[in-house]
Amino acid sequence: xxxxxxxxxxxxxxxxxxxxxxxxxxxxxxxxxxxxxxxxxxxxxxxxxxxxxxxxxxxxxxxxxxxxxxx
Numbered sequence: 001x002x003x004x005x006x007x008x009x010x011x012x013x014x015x016x017x018x019x020x021x022x023x024x025x026x027x028x029x030x031x032x033x034x035x036x037x038x039x040x041x042x043x044x045x046x047x048x049x050x051x052x053x054x055x056x057x058x059x060x061x062x063x064x065x066x067x068x069x070x071x
Contacts, residue, residue, distance in 0.1 A: 003027045004034040004065045010045050014058040027068070034065035 005027060011018035024041065028034035042061035046054055053059060 003029060003068050004031055005068055006034050006038055006041070006063060006065055008038065008041055008045060008061055008063045010049060010059055011062050012057040013060055018062065028065070031065055038063040038065065 006024055008022045008024075009018045009020075022045070024037075026037070028037065042063060045061050046059060049059055
């Protein structure tokens with residue numbers, strides 16, 4: 001059965017640099033679950049960075065949902 005994993009990165013759209021990728025310890029049953037949770041986790045990551053840093057470095061979160069085979 002096909003499952004998906006999520007990879008997120010906080011990146012500066014000012015400098016183009018990104019922090020180390022983060023992979024939650026969750027396997028999603030489909031793309032929709034992964035993409036929806038990516039939005040929630042992105043918000044959490046930006047809140048942890050703090051409004052001042054987000055504004056100063058123009059931070060945003062890049063994410064991808066990647067297919068894996070569930071064996």
